[in-house]
Every structure is written in structure tokens, then in C-alpha cells.
Amino acid sequence: MRMLVRLVLGLFVLKAVVAGPRFSRQVDLDSYDSANYDVDLDNLNSENQDIYDYEDGLTIDDPQIEIGTLAPPDYTYVASVEEEEEEEEEELPLTPQLVPQGSGGSGVLMGPNTQKGMPTCLLCTCLGGSVYCDDLKLDHVPPLPKDTTHFYARYNRITKINKGDFAHMNKLKRIDLTANEITSVDEKAFIGLPVLEELVIRENHISQLPALPETMSLIDASHNNLGSKGLHREAFKDMTSLxxxxxxxxxxxxxxxxxxxxxxxxxxxxxxxxMMHEDTFCNLKDFNYIRNALEDIRLDGNPINLSRTPQAYVCLPRIPIGDLV
Incomplete structure (x- = not known):
């Protein structure tokens, strides 16, 4: 009985399997229209063969390629040797460079120090060889850089020019001390300047003009108190460039x-x-002498009658300006 039941169940299962859908189907290539599907079987077979050859070439010893997410590259910045050297150079502290010593200073980056401890070129304005110290309430000449060529200290309170104020200033060409309170100037304050050409000390209280080098081309000592004894005898005789x-x-x-x-x-x-002598400007011994350069003589405001000495102007290109009556 049991055997019969097992036989019936086996037949039932076999029938169910035969009646079910098939797991593989055969493709009939001839059913496709070759005009619509032009397949190059030779190339297809060759490509397949290449794939097979590539797969066959792999062995267990060859590294296998894993497909997955790659780790992001390490972008940690490493400075180059040149960049590190540049950073080191930038971080080096600035070392003040000495400039040539001036008149009475020790010489630092901004010029020699003044008596108040401030460098001259920080207190004043230094442009090239020119030093401008105008209107700073100075009471003395500050120490100057040795290479100073032009010095301006107008409208200050300087009262005296000392011998050493311009010592060793071998390049100094112009000094302008207009409108200070100068009452005295050392006799040798300017004589040691080998290339001094222009001195302007107008609007002060100077009673004695000191000796000046023969290199002078301009002297302006107007509005002082020189009087009858404030000038050296023949003070300007040898100044051939004046x-x-x-x-x-x-x-x-x-x-x-x-x-x-x-x-x-x-x-x-x-x-x-x-009064004026007839040989003040001309040479009475040489009537051919002509003084062509002296074209501007101002004598106005003086108690002199220019018409009384007509022979004094015969060598001049122009008659002096002043009273003629």
C-alpha cells in the first residue's frame, strides 16, 4: 500500500515538472532579419576570443584589480626648499644700516642723532642730499648727514652758529637760515666748506659777517645789523664766481x-x-674798461644823490637805481 502511494506521488511530481516553463530557450538565428540586424559574427567572435585570451592570461600570481572607492589623495602641503628659504629671509629682523657720520652725530639709519636723541632725518625731511628743517622751533643747527648738499632751516629759533655746526661737510653747497634769531656767527663757521656756493642768512640779528670761502656765488645777508663795521675789508675781492x-x-x-x-x-x-667814489665800479685809469656783467645795482632808499658822481657809472651797462636829485 505504501509503495503504491509513493508511486502515485512520484508520477504526479514528474508530470508537474514536464508541464512547467523551460529554463532555457534556443534562439533561432535564422528568424532575425539580416537586413535590420547586420551583425559581423567574425568580429564578434574575434572580440570574444580576445576577452577569453585576456581572462585566460590571468593567473593566481597576478595582482587582482579591486573595484571600489579609492581613498582620497593626501594633500598635506609640503613647502619646497626655496619657499622655506624665502620664509626664513622674510622673518629675519631688519638691521639698521649706518650712514656716513654727520657734523657731530654718530650716524644711524635716519641720520645722526640730535641732542634730543631723535635722528635728524626723522625730525627733518631728507630728500637726496637736501635736508629741510623749516619751522621746527629749532634753537641750534642739528647734526647733518655727511653727504648733505643743501640745508634749509628757515623760520626757527636758532641764536648762534658755532664753529663745528658745519664741520667736515665737504659736499655742502647751500645753507639757508632765513628768519631765525641769530645774533652771532663764529668766524670760522663757513670757511672750511670747500664747495659752499650759496649762503642765505637774511632776517636775523647778525652784526658781523664771518669770512666766507672764495667759491661763493650768492650771498644774501639782508635785514641784519651789519652797520659800518660788520664787513671785512675787501671781503668779496677774491670771490671770482660771485x-x-x-x-x-x-x-x-x-x-x-x-x-x-x-x-x-x-x-x-x-x-x-x-657818497660814492668815481672808481667804485669803474677803472679811471682805463677808459676802455666796460663792466658788462653788473646790470643790477639797487641804491634806492639811501641818502645819496647819484647825479653828483656821473663818472662812476660810465663803465656800466645801466645806471644804478636811486635818487638823482
Missing amino acids: LYLYLTDNHIDYVPVPLPDSLRSLHLQRNNIQ
Whole structure:
């Protein structure tokens, strides 16, 4: 009985399997339209063969390629040797460089130190060889860099020019001390300057003009108190390059002769000049002598009658400006 039941169940299962869907189907290539599906079987077979050859070439010893997410690269920045050297150079502290020593200073980056401990070129303005110290309430000449060529200290409170104020200033060409309170100037304050050409000390209280080098081309000492004894005898005789001499408002009572032939302009306005000699400008021994350079003579404001000495102007290109009556 049991055997019969097992036989029936086996037949039932076999029938069910035969009646079910098939797991594989045969493709009839001939059923496809070759006109619509042009398949190159030779190339297909060759490509398949290449794939098979590549797969067959792999062995267990060859590294296998894993497909997955790659780890992000390490972008940690490593500075190059050159960049590190540049950073080290940038971090080096700046070392102040010395400049040539000035007149009375030790010489630092901003020029020699003043008496208040401040460098001159920090207190004043230094542009090239020019030093500008205008209107700073200075009471003395500050120490200057040795290479100074032009020095301006106008509208200050300087009262005295000492011998060492411009010592060893071998390149100094111009000094302008207009409108200070200078009452005295050391006799040798300027004589040691080998290339000094221009000195402007107008609007001070100077009673004695010191000796000046023969290299002078411009002297302006107007508006001081020179008087009859404030100039050295023949003070300007050897200044063969002197072009401009301005001594206005000084209580001077004479023309400071002899004057060099190079002189172009002489200003003596508002002094106390009362008389003039006929050889003041001309040479009475040489009537052919002509003083062509001296075209500007100002004597207005003086108690002198220019018409009384007509022979004094015969060698001049122009008659001096002043009273003729």
C-alpha cells in the first residue's frame, strides 16, 4: 500500500515538472532579419576570443584589480626648499644700516642723532642730499648727514652758529637760515666748506659777517645789523664766481669795494650810504674798461644823490637805481 502511494506521488511530481516553463530557450538565428540586424559574427567572435585570451592570461600570481572607492589623495602641503628659504629671509629682523657720520652725530639709519636723541632725518625731511628743517622751533643747527648738499632751516629759533655746526661737510653747497634769531656767527663757521656756493642768512640779528670761502656765488645777508663795521675789508675781492650780493637793510654806510668782475646783481637798498667814489665800479685809469656783467645795482632808499658822481657809472651797462636829485 505504501509503495503504491509513493508511486502515485512520484508520477504526479514528474508530470508537474514536464508541464512547467523551460529554463532555457534556443534562439533561432535564422528568424532575425539580416537586413535590420547586420551583425559581423567574425568580429564578434574575434572580440570574444580576445576577452577569453585576456581572462585566460590571468593567473593566481597576478595582482587582482579591486573595484571600489579609492581613498582620497593626501594633500598635506609640503613647502619646497626655496619657499622655506624665502620664509626664513622674510622673518629675519631688519638691521639698521649706518650712514656716513654727520657734523657731530654718530650716524644711524635716519641720520645722526640730535641732542634730543631723535635722528635728524626723522625730525627733518631728507630728500637726496637736501635736508629741510623749516619751522621746527629749532634753537641750534642739528647734526647733518655727511653727504648733505643743501640745508634749509628757515623760520626757527636758532641764536648762534658755532664753529663745528658745519664741520667736515665737504659736499655742502647751500645753507639757508632765513628768519631765525641769530645774533652771532663764529668766524670760522663757513670757511672750511670747500664747495659752499650759496649762503642765505637774511632776517636775523647778525652784526658781523664771518669770512666766507672764495667759491661763493650768492650771498644774501639782508635785514641784519651789519652797520659800518660788520664787513671785512675787501671781503668779496677774491670771490671770482660771485654773482649775487644782497645786503639790503643793514645800516651800511659805504659800498663794499672792490667787487669781483663776475658780479651781476648788487642790492644795497635802505642803508646809510651817502657818497660814492668815481672808481667804485669803474677803472679811471682805463677808459676802455666796460663792466658788462653788473646790470643790477639797487641804491634806492639811501641818502645819496647819484647825479653828483656821473663818472662812476660810465663803465656800466645801466645806471644804478636811486635818487638823482
